[in-house]
Amino acid sequence: MKDGRIWRRKHTGNKLTAIMQVRNEQGRYLEAVLAELSQFVDDIVIVDDASTDDTHELCRSFDKVVKLIRLDTSLFRTEWQLRQRLWEEAITLEPDWILSVDADEIYEQRAALAIRELIDQDRYDWVGYRMYDFWGSLTHYREDEWWTLHKRHTMTLIRYLPGYHYYYPQWEHHVPRLPITAAALPGICTEFRIKHLGWAGSEEDRRAKYERYKQLDPFGKWGSLAHYESILDPKPRLIRWNEEASQS
Amino acid sequence: MEGEQAVTATSFVIFPDGGWSNLPAPFQKLFDELSLKHAVYFVAAEPISSHAPAAIQALSLDQIEAFGWAEAAAVVLHPCWIQAAMAIAPKYLIAMPDSPQQGEPALWSKCRKWLCAHSDLIIADAEPYYLEQAFCTEHIFLLDGRDEVTDLLARQAFSWTLSGFSPKPLVRLQQRCLAEWHNKRLTSxxxxxxxxxxxxxxxxxxxxxxxxxxxxxxxxxxxxxxxxxxxxxxxxxxxxxxxxxxxxxxxxxxxxxxxxxxxxxxxxxxxxxxxxxxxxxxxxxxxxxxxxxxxxxxxxxxxxxxxxxxxxxxxxxxxxxxxxxxTGKLKKAKDSIKTDQLKQGDEQQQYLLLRGTSALLAGQRHEAIHSFLEAAEHRIEALGNIAEIAALDAAVLELFMGPAGDSSPD
CATH class of the missing domain: 1.25.40 (Serine Threonine Protein Phosphatase 5, Tetratricopeptide repeat)
Incomplete structure (x- = not known):
């Protein structure tokens, strides 16, 4: 706000900060995710939600991780507080754009390559991507009644507007990854894809996740019980993933 | 009204929007009450509905001109009465128009705006329009029957206006009540x-x-x-x-x-x-x-x-x-324009239209028509304003005749 002027959106030189909340990610996808992110973001802010393994050390080993907060007590049962904390830590770095990434999400290469072009403009304040749920392997994603995330766009990248009202609903679970009020601003939906690998592991892993959801939300207050049950579907509809498909 | 010595309006004349039965219930109640203290007239071609208080008398269009307006208020319920009501120069002008309707003629919207801009008091029957006007003027009240205190303040404002006192102190009071009314809903x-x-x-x-x-x-x-x-x-x-x-x-x-x-x-x-x-x-x-x-x-x-x-x-x-x-304050707009700085063409034409409408609202029909004709020399579309005068005349006549069935002594 120099010379009485207000803050304006920048066309060039925008700083891109990735934010991530992690918990006991050792031996999973975190290392690959951080390695990939380090190639196209300027810095990374992580809140470690009281991990009991070596997740913290793993995060610290990446130079781009400029802020790493370790919580002594997990906030997973009041997820909005965890999201809020991560957000507050991130904005102290005065980012221009914030990319919200989970510890099991990989941006396909062409998405990573295009990201500067997407943020160096002054028309849009958020970007939507197609998120694919990989299932039981790194070769197939799931698409059936309850698994259609990739059919719509997920807002994972937003411009940070100083003074704007960013708000997370105070929900215990399934809290949106970014403040919902960002979605009211003009955005652009792209056909770039994100691989969500959270379900790509073994059947045992998926059952463990199922049990956790059922324990945290036994009556389906924060999500759909039918959706939870579909995790155990013995014959999900799987589609082969085509790397760098012809979508643009 | 401000700055003048308080002068009571002993009577008021209702310029209706349809018959008595068309009035919102809180308006009926207000007029009913006031008919005990004031002489109340209702502009209508035929006797007023038997549902109306007996004290309220019908007034014909011919009688309007000869009426003693120096001590009477005009209470206008339909925006199309604007020209007629302003031409008679009542002691007080009170606007109680219905809220804008979707798809209503553009002329009505304009007239509603002008009416409110020139009124000493506005009483709205719905909240959205009330709020819209609260951003334009000071003397606005809501009378929609939501609760006793809110309605009472609106009725009080009407009485104060008739008595020659500014209802301004009541405005904030009613707004506090309305804020509390919403607050109560949100908390309980x-x-x-x-x-x-x-x-x-x-x-x-x-x-x-x-x-x-x-x-x-x-x-x-x-x-x-x-x-x-x-x-x-x-x-x-x-x-x-x-x-x-x-x-x-x-x-x-x-x-x-x-x-x-x-x-x-x-x-x-x-x-x-x-x-x-x-x-x-x-x-x-x-x-x-x-x-x-x-x-x-x-x-x-x-x-x-x-x-x-x-x-x-x-x-x-x-x-x-x-x-x-x-906000419809056309005379003020006209008086603020420095005519010697107007550019030929659009600016000149806009000024003439403004001057014409302003004259129309002041009851100077000939001056208005003259201005519109002059404006039409620049652009023929300006003749539409003359057509609007005729449309207003027709609307007034229709309002005067009232809706079929309501004026009968049922």
Whole structure:
């Protein structure tokens, strides 16, 4: 706000900060995710939600991780507080754009390559991507009644507007990854894809996740019980993933 | 009315919108009560409905002109009476028009605006229109039967006006009541509100804004914005968040307010406006930026108050004229224009149209027609204004005849 002027959106030189909340990610996808992110973001802010393994050390080993907060007590049962904390830590770095990434999400290469072009403009304040749920392997994603995330766009990248009202609903679970009020601003939906690998592991892993959801939300207050049950579907509809498909 | 010695209007004449039965129940109650103390007349071709109080007498169009207006108020319920009501120069002009209807003729909308701009008192029967007018004028009340105290204050304002006293002190009082009414709903009935929660939150914010409880106004506006986003409302930004900029402006935070507005500027036109505002801030013209920002939030009252302090600035003069026109204050707009600086063509024509309409509202039909004809020399479309005079005459006649069935002594 120099010379009485207000803050304006920048066309060039925008700083891109990735934010991530992690918990006991050792031996999973975190290392690959951080390695990939380090190639196209300027810095990374992580809140470690009281991990009991070596997740913290793993995060610290990446130079781009400029802020790493370790919580002594997990906030997973009041997820909005965890999201809020991560957000507050991130904005102290005065980012221009914030990319919200989970510890099991990989941006396909062409998405990573295009990201500067997407943020160096002054028309849009958020970007939507197609998120694919990989299932039981790194070769197939799931698409059936309850698994259609990739059919719509997920807002994972937003411009940070100083003074704007960013708000997370105070929900215990399934809290949106970014403040919902960002979605009211003009955005652009792209056909770039994100691989969500959270379900790509073994059947045992998926059952463990199922049990956790059922324990945290036994009556389906924060999500759909039918959706939870579909995790155990013995014959999900799987589609082969085509790397760098012809979508643009 | 202000500045004059209080003079009581011993009678008032209702210029109706349909028959007695068409009146909203709270209006009927008001007229019923007042008919015990004042002589009340109802402009109608035939005897008034038997549902009306016996004391209320019919008045024909012919009788209107000869009526003793020096001591009588005109109470106008349909905007099309504007010309007739202003031409007779009543002691007080009280507007009680119905709220704008979707698809109504543009002429009615214009007339409603002019009517409200020239009235000593406005009484609205619905909240959205009440709030719209509360951003344009001081003497506005809501009478919709929602609760005893709110209605009482509106009825009191009517009586005060007839007695020659300004109802201004009652305005804020009623707004406090309305703010509390919404607050009560939000605190005690929040769960039951359902789809009404969003408008309730927003209205609560607007009333807090009107009564200068700005922290609470902001709190409610932001809560409304959050809810609007959760409900997927496409106008969340332009309707609910934008209002935060008006609140910040009233808090004296001009730059923050412009910043907030800038985030809601989505269209190219909005963004160009932000460029102007930003430039003015840079030049230290915060007052001008604030005036325009109030207007962008439809708060013409605050905008004009700011502009009055910036009289010498040519841009302020232009904004002032625009504000007057937007709020229907045509004579003020006309008087503010420096005719020797008008450019030939559009500007000249606009001025002639303004002069014509202003004359029409002052009851000077010939002068009005003359101006419209002169304007038509520049552009033939100006003849439409003459057609509007005829349309108004026809509407008045129709209103006078009343709806079939209502005027019969049922």
């Amino acid at each position: 009935d929040s769960e039951k509100l359902g789809k009404d929660k969003l408008p309730t939150l927003f209205f609560h914010s607007v009333y807090q804004y009107l009564i200068y409880d700005l922290e609470r106004a902001k709190e409610s506006a932001l809560a409304a914005f959050e809810l609007a986003v959760l409900e997927g409302k496409s106008d969340a930004l332009s309707m609910y968040y934008r209002f935060v900029s008006a609140i910040e402006l009233k808090q004296g935070l001009t730059r923050a307010a412009v910043q907030t507005y800038s985030y809601t500027a989505v269209t190219d036109e909005d963004r160009r406006t932000v460029d102007f505002l930003d430039e003015w801030l840079k030049e230290g013209k915060d007052g001008l930026a604030g005036a325009l920002l109030y207007r962008l939030n439809d708060d013409y009252k605050q905008s004009l108050a700011r502009l009055e302090l910036l009289e010498s600035d040519p841009m302020a003069q232009q904004l002032t004229i625009e504000c007057y026109i937007q």
